Amino acid sequence: MxxxxxxxxxxxxxxxxxxxxxxxxxxxxxxxxxxxxxxxxxxxxxxxxxxxxxxxxxxxxxxxxxxxxxxxxxxxxxxxxETGLHIYSINDVDMILNDEDGDIKEGILGTPTHKAQNSEPFDSTPQTNGIHSSGKPSKLITPFGQRTNKFVVKYSINDVSNTENGREEPDHENHEDDIIRKVQPGRRCSLTVHGSKPETGCRFMYDRIEDRFNALENRIRKHTTTLVSSGLYEEPVDPTVSSQKSIVTVGMICCDGEGHLNEKSTMLQSSVEHSGGQRVRLELQNLSQYSIFPGQIVGIEGHNPSGHCLVASKIVDSIPLSSSNDLNLHPSKKQALSEEIQSTDSSGRQAELSVIIASGPFTTTDNLLFEPLVELLSYANRKLPQLLILLGPFVDSEHPEIKRGTVDQSFDEIFHQEIIRRLQDYVEYIGSHARVILVPSIRDANHDFVFPQPAFDIHPPDLKHQITSLTNPGIFEANQVKIGCCSVDILKHLSGEEISRNPKDGAPIDRMGRLAKHILGQRSFYPLYPPAEGIPLDFSLASEALEISLIPDILILPSDMKYFVKILPLSGRGEGKEEEEQVKCVCVNPGRLAKGEGGGTFVELNYGKSDTINASIIGI
Structure with missing residues (x-):
């Protein structure tokens, strides 16, 4: 041939x-x-x-x-x-809902009854309203459409009190009740956003050296204040002054050269208040275990006999957040997007929250049909979660067709036609109780290339209380469940810069859990400094926007690294084990919804009463 x-x-x-x-x-x-x-x-x-x-x-x-x-x-x-093919538009919604023609109803995305859920093929692809690509024609064969394993449970956790139940499930098609108990539909969740910085349309990439210096200095100062107020350590002193007795100091881990951090190149930069911002070499040989990275703020116990080298005997690499201060935020930092108070019942019991979490890209690399997103919305249409959280990139600047410039639409047109219109159809069909959260990414071709990143400037008509865009990173509450999310791949960046020494007792090491705990312990969504190559970190915006001001119940950190759901026990103000177990955070890496020409993964999670959780990582 x-x-x-x-x-x-x-x-x-x-x-x-x-x-x-x-x-x-x-x-x-x-x-x-x-x-x-x-x-x-x-x-x-x-x-x-x-x-x-x-x-x-x-x-x-x-x-x-x-x-x-x-x-x-x-x-x-x-x-x-397809002579009988009708291309629906958003103006046809009312006509479709009132039409009694059963053949048309089968082709649209609707709120299914219980009977329809049992009879409908689980992996069917819906015909959503919009342009032709919104409903993939049956004769257009793509690698994603030819996949055989659909909606396979890759990993699951059944209860927060027994995290060992997480196990690999056999590859079989998942049915309605195989994943998690579904919250009864029709119950709208409350939503409160904590902080809205940076604001849409803000001025960025004009940060000065002074802004960088102040941002780093403020982090050291805040950690010092928190360490002293805990009552566990005395007032820090200058680490650059020679002393034969043991001292306590606080500073930032730095590298003395251009390459990667190692034991020989580790430096500690203290605050201007204590040492004028000077650096001193940090000796780690006496430590049985540690985990450090550039930009990490740590407390050090040790001594400096010569004035040139601080010999560490203990590293305090995490200053836990106090749960008592979680909600002591300035009123201006809270933006209430709903006035419902039904997130708690009369007894003050926490309401349940069902959520589906997915991270972009939302289309495969061989086309811009957004088939994985269509499948995800079809799945959400069956499961009826109270909250659908989607993290960018939505219009991926790394997509081959976007990079080559072969598309005949603007990036904004692709975003509104392929993403927003589908989401509008979804919430209209599901009903007023459905909510969608959008978090942008620095890889979004239609949005500002800056980190931290303002929210999308979208104003869907009559749906602004159902489709909400957050800043990147962002923190919000839904039914009193605190959720933090950041679409920058901080886990991958930390993994490439961290150095560690593990204890010799042979205990298994959970490295991804350790990296996630660094983010909470450092009280920052991006504690790495200098930032990874390609990250447009603006220090004039970072001081307030990157700060983690409360302990999230759920922390969403999408990454190119392997998907996971982990329960992170966090210590309180005391050192007892029982007190440490009182505060927990569920860290979620949903993976990518699309990987190459095939499907990826997403997470379905049910955060219930008494800290119970059911979670499944599902391959689409």
């Missing part, structure tokens, strides 16, 4: 630049799209004329654009074949 393709190209006067590679790709195109050699050569001629290429040469560099041309041809052919 390759020879026949080559002959057809030569017949019409085209030469092949990288013959072997081009013929291999053309053969793949023929197989995938059921084309004959003459068909693919004819398509190339159309592509050649449309692109106004100068030379009659088939170049390997043009193959990606040619593939997109073939896909568009195939989609147009399918639309022409």
């Amino acid at each position: 390759e020879e026949e393709i080559k002959e057809k190209f030569q017949e019409v006067g085209f030469t092949l630049e990288d013959e072997e590679e081009i013929l291999k790709k053309c053969l793949t195109f023929c197989i995938n799209y059921n084309l004959k050699p003459s068909d693919i050569v004819s398509s190339w001629e159309v592509y050649y004329l449309n692109r106004r290429l100068d030379e009659p040469t088939v170049k390997n560099a043009e193959m990606d654009g040619f593939l997109l041309h073939l896909q568009n041809e195939k989609k147009e052919a399918i639309i022409e074949e």
Whole structure:
């Protein structure tokens, strides 16, 4: 067949630049799209004329654009074949809901009855309102549409009191009651946002060296104040002054060079108040275990016999948040988005919260059909969660078609047509109790490239109390369940910079849990300094926006690293084990909803009364 393709190209006067590679790709195109050699050569001629290429040469560099041309041809052919195909718009919603035609109702995304849930295929793809790609035509074959394992439970935790129940489930299709107990539909959750910095339209990337210095100095100062107020340690002193007796000091871990941190290059930078901001070499050889990274604020017990090297005997790498101060926030930092008080009943008992959490990308790399998002909304339509949390990127700047610039829409048009319109359809069908939270990403091509990041400037008509955009990072409460989220991959960045020494008792090490606890212990969504390459950290905005002002019950940290749900026990003001177990945080990495040309994972979580939790990581 390759020879026949080559002959057809030569017949019409085209030469092949990288013959072997081009013929291999053309053969793949023929197989995938059921084309004959003459068909693919004819398509190339159309592509050649449309692109106004100068030379009659088939170049390997043009193959990606040619593939997109073939896909568009195939989609147009399918639309022409589907003579009865109706392309719905958002204006058709009322007509559809009032229409008694059963055939039309089967093709729309609706609130299912219990009977419909049992009879409907679990992995069916809904036809949502919007443009043609909102409902994937059955004849358009994509790798995502051809997958066999759908909605497989990858990992589950049944109860917070027994975290050992988390186990790998067999690969089988999941049914309605296989995952978690569903909260009764129709009950709207309350929603309160803590802080709204930075604000939409703010001025950014004008930070000065002074802003960086003040942000780091304020972190050291706050940690020092908290350490002293705990009553466990005396007032810190200057670590650069020689002393034969043991001292206590507080400072920031630094590296003395350009490379990665190691035991020989570790420095401690104290505050201006105690040492004028000077650095001293930190010796770690006497410590049986530690875990440190650049930018970490730590308390050090040790001595400095020469004045040039601080020999550490103990590191206080985490200053726990006091739960008693969680809600002592300034009223201006609270933005109430609902006036319902029914999140607690008359006895003050905590209400249940069911939530589905997913992180972008929301479409596969081979197209912009957003099939994984369609599948996720179909699943949420069955499960009826009180809250759907979606973290960016939504219009991924790393997507091949976005990077090549081959799309014929603006990024804002893609965002509103493919994301917002689908979410509007979802909340309209589910009802007034449905809520959706959107958190942007620095990879969003249609949003400000800065971190911390303002919320999306979206104002859906009549749905502003159902679709809410948060800042990145952001903290909010839903039914008195405190949730913190950040779409920057801080876990991956910390993993690449952290150095540690593990105890020799042979106990298993939970490294991801340790990294997550660093974020809570440092009271910052991004405690790493200097930031990872490519992170547009603006210190003029970071001081307030990155601070973790309360202990979240759920901490959402999407990462390219393996998905997980972990229960993190956090210590209180005392040192007793029982007191440490009183404060817990559920840390969630939902993974990515789309991975390459296939599906990824998302998390379904039920946070119940008495600190019980059911959670499942589901492969889409």
